[in-house]
Amino acid sequence: MRDAYVIGAGQSAFGSFPEETYLTLFDSAFDRTLDSVDGELSPDQIEEAYIGTLGVGGRQIGLSGPAVTEHIGLHGIPTTRVENACASSGYAFRQAVAAVRSGMVDVALAGGYEVMNDTSADQTKWWLGVSGQTEWERTSGTTFSGVYAQMASAHMEEYGTTIEDLSRAAVKNHANGAQNPKAHLGFECTLDDALNAPTVADPLNLYHCCPTTDGASAVLVASEDVARDVSDTLVRVVGAGASSDSVGLFQRDSLTSIPASVRAGEDAYEQANVEPKDLDFAEVHDCFAIAELLAYEDLGFCDRGEAGRLLREGVTDPDGALPTNTSGGLKSKGHPIGATGTGQIVEAFEQFQGTANVQVDEPNYGLTHNVGGSGGGVTVHLFERVGSAA
Template sequence: MPKDVAVIGVGQSAFVRGYQGSIRELAFEAFREAMQDAAMSVADIGASVVCSAPEYDKQRSPSGLIAEYLGLNPQPTFVIENVCSSSTSGVRVAYSLIKSGLHDVVAVIGFQKMSEITSAESQERMGRGADIIWESPFGTMMPAYYAMHARAHFTQYGSTEKDLALIRVKSSKYGVLNNKAVYRKEVALEQALDAGVVSSPLKVFDCCANADGASCVIMANADKAKGISNQPVWVMGLGAATAPMNLAGRDALSGLNCARLAAQQAYEMAGVRPRDIDVAEVHDCFTIAELMAYENLGFAEPGKGVELIRNGETYIDGKIPVNVDGGLLSKGHPIGATGGSQIRTIVLQLRGEAGAIQVPGAELGLVHNIGGVGIYGNVIILGR
């Protein structure tokens, strides 16, 4: 795989509940950190891709507002929306813009200020992420959708509530070490198992939290990257796939086919196999989502993902460290910013700059970012 496009700067705001500023100020926090990381000026940015789920935004067409505030006029700006996978979709678009030769350097800015609306309004909008004619009217919300996935996995493979709780225990261990995470408390196994039920079998600690936050990924072609960065991180493989919006249209609920197909594409493009990955960030909006990701990404055979968490293989010192920044479960999940945050974590890992959560010698990292209830799947492989 030729090294044609690199990530040369990454940034992220703290993920918080109830951010006091505006969306433009929130985006600026991540953009400033990424620009400082890349040691660039706004004049160096050829285009921007702004990523959010607009049903949470009071500002219509936020890309224009944010580009203006960040000093990115008159460069072109674009808006991308693939719900929770928006910013990795933005990275795919930026990669294409750079590979085509239209732009040398592109900034991908993801954000979400979910506190702009109430929790009830947020749940209603999440419900409308399903088919509004054939599925949403039944009132199914995100926890219930993933609870169906959990029940299917339990039934087919014999996984248990304890296996899901073990995933949250790992998440909380590393969330404590992440100063940008919204939830920085350790969760004991008994605490996770005894928590209140949200949608059986999922309990409170099986679910990620809404949050306000922003992320930024600056990408460049090979010539620019080598001229600007001492440690460019290369985009080695990209995969993307979709699935029927209605769950009734899917073959099985014990995994996400869009993630499996996206992973196959990314591995093929990068010329690597699952066992070559040194560290991974997966979309753990619910504990069952991380368990399914182990299997969809090929880290374990279907039904064998539980062995990874039971044996501690997804911890920093395990066979395949996963979500050692706390994942969505501890960091929080500001929809449009999530994928960019995952990429930031992997970039820091590959540069050896991840501090207390550094995976020793990490050279190849993977990002798995899902939109909706397995509707959109993005997998990105990054290399040192």
């Protein structure tokens, strides 16, 4: 198996854009991806594409992947649409890495898009709900926020986690997102704001929930030969873990962990031969504040029940031992479902390039963690900066 490298990554602005389509959003992300490549890379060198999307609102459901690649001028290349709910483009990226590692192609495109704000609130809520179990969750009245509220309540009861712990995650991510010009909710909030916002699904309030977002993102994955030709800084994919689980929360043994995150993380760490203590930054899936706390514990950043302590002690702040969600996370940057996974990798790539809006000091290892639904599918990717391409 060959090594695979990220040689470019870019995203559109994330937000609510009634004048945009999924094609124009992806076009913007792809242009920025090409611009981010250090050297010269022709689109003709891209041999395969994997495009993630849930398909909110019912637009081009069939063949939406080829519709995107044809629109951006990648005529005739094999294109696969990938759907694993919120983890769609995380899985798309994993497929691109596998294609390069196997030797099938030398350059692959992974990306995703979503348009979520051109339908009614009820329709959007319905589409979000399909990421959960259909019969006993969605059509029985359980909302996406309701599922994570159950997880939050269980964590509070089992470990003494507080509303303040959840709110600290929101405050941190908004502070980071306020420095990100592409963030959907690019403003700061106070702890008082996050503690006293209107309830969405008790115990979660408005500041504990990510927005519904329009946006697109894209990443170029290449072999070492190509990477050395076009890159000043080599960013190697050293771990590509993934796992599936029961789609319904009620089907699992615990409400205070996402087992697929644990397994995907262990797989990625083993491939990379690194441990959580080796990480210099992480982008974790925080569709709801409790999801970020669960990620800390599932990915080994701390022991069970200790996630709130990490936030209180500033461990995951930009100047802490493990800066987490420097992009603003889903909470502030936004959550265009199909674009989120590769959007996290955009942040990782910029960290290694030294161009991030909230820059970590000379990172060597970074992690991205992308969750589908309440944990039915998860990807965890580990990246290493291996020095100059010279």
